[in-house]
Amino acid sequence: MPHIRRELSTGWTLTVGDEATPQAREHVPSPVPATVPGCVHTDLLDAGLIPDPYLDLNEVAVDWIGRQPWQYETVFSWQPEAGAHEVDLVCGGLDTIATVLVNDVEVGRTRNMHRSYRFPVRHLLKPGENKLTVLFSSAWTYAEAVRDELGNLPNAYPAPFNFIRKMASNFGWDWGPSLVTAGIWRAVALESWSTARLARVRPVVSVEGGHGRVRFLIDVARTGAAAGRQPIRLRATVAGVTHEVEVPREDDQTELDIDVPSVDLWWPHGLGGQPLYPATVELLDADGTVVQTWDKRIGFRSVRLDTTRDEQGTPFTLYVNEVAVAVRGANWIPDDCFPTRVTAERYRARLTQATEANLDLVRVWGGGIYESDDFYDACDELGLMVWQDFLFACAAYPEENPLRDEVEAEARENVARLMPHPSLVLWNGNNENIWGWFDWDWRDQIGDRTWGAGYYLDLLPKAVADVDPSRPYWPGSPYSGSMDLHPNLDEHGLRHIWDVWNQRDYTVYRDYAPRFVAEFGFQGPPTWATLRRAVRDEPLAADSPGMLHHQKATDGNAKMLRGLTPHLPQPRDFDEWHFLTQVNQARAITYAVEHFRSLRPWCMGQVVWQLNDCWPVSSWAAVDGDGRRKPLWYALRRANAPQLLTIQPRGAGLSVIGVNDGTVQWRGPVTIQRMTLDGRILAEHQTRLVVDRLSQATVEIPGNVATPGTADGEILVATTPTTGHQAYWTFVEDKDLRYEPADLSVSTRPAEGGTRVTVTAHTFVRDLCLFADRLEADAVVDDMLVTLLPGTTHTFLVEGAGDLRPAMLDGTVLRSVNDAVVTSAG
Incomplete structure (x- = not known):
């Protein structure tokens, strides 16, 4: 019989659990309709039982939700399918601590938001109506109990997120609220099958010259003992090329190779096209009937990470199709605190904003989730490379059970799930945890206990090598390539730069020369329309209650003003504060991006913190929580342009630098002028800029042009007349320039x-x-x-x-x- 999948997405209700507090029972006195996939917060919002937690101080008013037990339930009709030996209940994602019952009989328990579960239920189903119940315990309660059992470990926030396999940022972050969710967040379905089913299909894609190969690594699940198994066949097709094999009765695994004689390569956008090829694997019974089909799209491209030690240290260079890519990226956080609200269309819109800002990579940060296939599908189509963190962030993580087995199952499942996507170019073990071990006073607290190193240096690299040998893995960000080196060094591997935001002026960015910088950022408020929708303080001020509540960074407003003071005047009112802090955010990141790009090929990537927000908030994002582009977005688009003209200090003077991330040579005249603010030219130099593809070139500015007569009344302007590129340099800060009113x-x-x-x-x-x-x-x-x-x-x-x-x-x-x-x- 064919494999039949039936989603159980209707008829669900939500009630508080038996041990709920009186407060919870008062808020939810009777069952409410529930949406699956969804979560408790969105169901209560839809029922009008709670205020929008994104507005004003409402986050605090709904804090009780995460401390309660909850019950989801539906009744569905079922009839036995002829020939169906097996019926499985497949839960794509349960958030997080759940007990699953069919007709009041427990079939399983879950404790990991980041993986799926499959339970055999044929023996419990009856013709007619059946009941499915999912009981959720509080994630807070569970995590606290595991912490108490294993002993506390340090983390960056006062919540036990490192003791549960759940989206860490649900517990609150320095850009996000504490909204601890529960619910059925991915599809639930009944799958009926007989004889065999496709348990896992892993396409290992390789390319050499114009020749492509796909090696399908296929696991099958069967019914019955090996001696009594029926023969089955597998048929794979890629780009019109088909191959078929028979799987011996005693085998549950097989390989199937497809050679495609001529393929078009998949490239990051800006370097070429993104052709995607249909790939199918079909399971056939003894009669040759197709009983199940696996169907994806793949792209042919090679990817490797060069971290070969050189005389200066350890590079970190991504090669796609053997072309070194100087990454222009941004960090990605969950686009909503309630992930099921992020539709395919919303993913597409947000990721299009990334490519329109001339970004070519998004890093899926380790405190969030493995995103849905809609996310990676959009990246495949847009040519947006994906760096995927395993989900560990800013904390020490125990390596004992009940966590260890869940971590391994989660890693292996998600590596296999994401294998078809050509956009995925890198797996990373964790965010800042190795750095924490070195620098954040963890060692005395941890002693001789585990803290995660075994995951990053052993379990996870083995999982990637076993499941997907085609992609590179790196143990952490930041990480220098060895536990014998400090993890956050300019000369080695990946580094993060956060002293600028936290303590120092943004001009300090030029003191750094990293091989690859994976995090750096500067804050600014959201756009005006987003701010006024979310915060209704009257009068509105930087320190009014709602504004402060939508500023989660420690001393965030003070740091914004500290970063602004050396460069721009002090704001006189809220409108000016809003404008100047947004401008200063854009200025700081422009300063950093242009500097890092000018260091090519020493520095082969910069990934700004961050592209997006999960709610309306003052943060480091370029696109705010309502999806509106902040001034920073426009600055990123300009600073990450494929052809960048910038003026930078070099040696004792100044130079014009052309950075070319295009595939054709960039050449032409350059005019450099020192002029007064009213446009009178004081000195001029004309030269020629020749920048080969995927490189940079430097032209020194003569001293008589680069040296001002009156620093507060003059500027430098470099122009390429044939292309219209322009770069500016001021000799003093804006607050000290003798501006005229804008006429x-x-x-x-x-x-x-x-x-x-x-x-x-x-x-x-x-x-x-x-x-x-x-x-x-x-x-x-x-x-x-x-x-x-x-x-x-x-x-x-x-x-x-x-x-x-x-x-x-x-x-x-x-x-x-x-x-x-x-x-x-x-």
Whole structure:
């Protein structure tokens, strides 16, 4: 008989468990309809029983939910299928500590959000109505009990997330709320089968020249003893090429190779196309009837990680199709505290925002989840490389059971699940845990107990090598390649740079020359429309209650002001605070990205913290919790452009550096001018820039051009006239420049999709922004942080703002750094 899958997604109800507190029973006095997949919080929200935890101080008001037991239940009709020897209940994801019952008989217990479970239930089903119940215990209670049993271990936050296999950031992070979830977060289904089923299919893809090969490693599950098994056949097809094998009765594993004579390679976007090929594996019974099909899309590409020691240290260079990629990436956190709200369309929108910001890699950070296939499918199609952390972050983790076996099962399942995706280029063992062992005063607390090293240096690399030998593995981020080296060094492997945000000015970024920097970041508030939706304080201020509640970083607001003070004037009101802190966030990250990219090929990657947010919050994100692009997003797009022109200190002077991540040579004239703020040229140098593909070139600026006569009244401008690339250098900080008030002529005209706003500058104007969301919450603008020389023009496209007139562009909608500096000086 064919393999039959029936999802159990309807008719669910949610009630509080038997040992719930009176508070919980008061909030949920009777069963409420439940959505599966979903979670308790979203079900209670849909029922109108709790306030939105993302608004104001509501996070605190719903804190009781994570401390309660919960019960999900549905009734379904079932009839025996002719010939079905086996019926399994397959739970794709249960969050997290669950007991599963069919017709009131326990069939299994789970304790890992990050893996699936399969339970045989044929013997418990009866014709007609059947009942499925899933009882959830509190994740808090369970984690605390394991902690008490094994002994406490250090972590970065006051929650026992390191004692449970659950999304760590659910317990609160320095950008996220504490919303400890429970629920059926991935699909639940009945699977009926006979004789055999496909238990696991692993495609190992390789390519040499234009020739592709897929080695399918296939596990089958069978019924009955080996002597009585029926013969089965497997048939695989890739790109129209088919091969078939018979599986001996005594075997449960087999290999099947497909050679594809001519294939087009999959490339990161910007380096080539992303062709995807259909790949199927079919299970056939003795009569040749297809009883089950595995169906995915694959891409042909090679990937390797070069960490071969050189004279200076240890490089960290990703090669795709034997081309060294200087990574332009961003860290990815769960896009919502309730992951089932992130649809395929939302993944696509967010990841498109990444590619439109000229990013080519996202790092799925270790305090979140292994994302759904929708995420990786979108990355495959967009050409966005994925670096996947195993789920360990900012803590010491015990290596004993009940955790160890779950960790291994979780790792092996997810490595196998994600194998088909060509976008996946790297597995990483953990986030900052090895660094914690070295630098965070853990050793005295841990003593001779385990803390996770056995996972990162033994269990996980073995799992990757056994399950997917085609992809590289690295033990941690940061990590220098050996436990004999400090894990966070410029010369070796991966490093993180957090002293800049926490303690020092962003100009310190230039003191670092990492081989690859995997985390660095600077905070800014969310966009205006997002902020006003989420925080309804009156009056609104940086330190009003709601604003402080949506700032989870320790001393976050103080650090934003400390980082702003050396560069920009002190904000006089909330509007100016909002504008200047957003600008300073963009400035800090631009400064870092341009510096790191200019160090190519010594530095072969920079991955900013972070692309996205999970709720409305002041954070390091470029895209806020409502999906709106902050000024930082526009800065990333410019700083990560495939062809970057930047002015950087080199030796005792200044140089123009061209960075070319394109596939064709970049060459042409460069004009470097020192001029006054009113546009009068004081000195000029013309030269030629020749930058080979995938490289950088440096041109020294002569001293007479690079040396100012009046530092506070002059700027440097480098221009490539044939391509329009431009770079600026100021000799003093903005707050000390002798800005004139921004003198602008503004006109508007209708355009397809919105309104074009044309701005002509009559003075030097720095970081001109048009905040369209202040006009309409859903309005967007195509550009931001525009610098204009006197007499130059820029046109913005505004979509979603209706009939836009120049008079609507007041000093909060259209504003520049000039305004803040001049007003402060006056």
